[in-house]
Amino acid sequence: MIRLEPIAVEGCRVCAVNSRSRAIARDAGVPTAVAYCDAEIRNHPHRSPIVRRPLRALGIAA
Numbered sequence: 001m002i003r004l005e006p007i008a009v010e011g012c013r014v015c016a017v018n019s020r021s022r023a024i025a026r027d028a029g030v031p032t033a034v035a036y037c038d039a040e041i042r043n044h045p046h047r048s049p050i051v052r053r054p055l056r057a058l059g060i061a062a
């Protein structure tokens with residue numbers, strides 16, 4: 001069976017920490033800790049990856 005795991009979102013510090021912790025937990029053979037890190041990466045909110053700029057910069061009255 002192929003197992004899928006959540007991927008750390010680029011630039012997210014929460015993901016980075018959990019991704020590191022997950023690798024350590026996996027090396028240490030602690031599946032409950034791996035599952036915990038997976039859940040943390042999956043469940044915390046992320047800001048939109050779309051870069052936004054003010055309408056005024058486009059010459060559109062805001």
Ligand SMILES: [Zn+2]
Pocket residue numbers: 008009012013014015016041044045046
């Ligand atoms: Zn994240």
